[in-house]
Amino acid sequence: MSEDAIRENIVRWGKSLFDRGLTAGSSGNISARVDGGYLATPTNSCLGFLDPARLSRLDAAGNHVSGDPPTKELPLHFAFYEGRKCGAVVHLHSTYATALSCLSDTDPADAITPITPYVVMRVGRVPVVRYTRPGSAEIRPLIAPLIPDHSAVLLENHGPIVSAATLDGAVYAIEELEEAAKLALLLRDLPVRRLPQSAVDDLNATFKLR
Incomplete structure (x- = not known):
């Protein structure tokens, strides 16, 4: 996919999520790999009103080279890019x-209890990472050891962040995480039938998420 197409896709998904x-x-931010670097949503921008031409362009080292100043949450994103072969990262404050991150x-x-x-x-x-101030570089070493085995984490008292090979895949995953969190809260204190470990193992082997 060309850089122009990725820019349009970030804008399209940002509006959809908003x-x-x-x-x-x-709140929330999106990033994606492009040739020679990355694109990211700008700091203090609303995902519902992004301009493809004003997205932040970063070089391969994460330095800002063009567009508006990038989201302050870049340490979150680069923890994933450095630890996984992912093409996009999405962070939301979905309800x-x-x-769940506050409980x-x-x-x-x-x-996330595996009930579906x-x-x-x-x-x-999805492991939970202890609280740090939003935008703090302190989050990076907390996430880094988890990334090789996890495509998503839940930030304590903050929200979810998800990575995937493509932006479409990252959005689908964070939407699924939100729905699973919703089910977990709706079924809280009820006798829940979890998926047996054998089913979880079969799903992991079949779909090879990791």
Whole structure:
């Protein structure tokens, strides 16, 4: 896909996520690999009103080279780019996943209970990363050890961040994570039938998310 097409895709998905209430105001950010570097949504920008020409262009080292100044959350994104062979990263403040990140009894090793096959297929196991100030470089070493085995993490009291080979794939995954978080909260304190480990193993082997 050409850089122009990737720019248009970022704008298209940003508007879709905003219009559906998956991130509000100027929250959330998107990035994608392009030849020679990266594109990222600008700081303090609303995902619903992005301009493809004003997206932040970064070189291969992450230095800002053109467009508006990039999101302050770049340390989150580059933790994934450095640790996985991914083509895009999406971070939102979606309601249910963020609510799950605020609950003190959310399992830090596996925030999303595998009760449907789709969260296993598209997201996998989601660890919780302890709170740091948004935009702080302190998040990078906390995420780095998790990245080789996880395509997504939940930031404590903050929200989800997901990576995938393509931007479309990253959006589908973060949408699935949000739906799984919604189900987890709706079914909280009810007798839930989890997927058996044998089913989880079969899904992981079949779809090879990792």
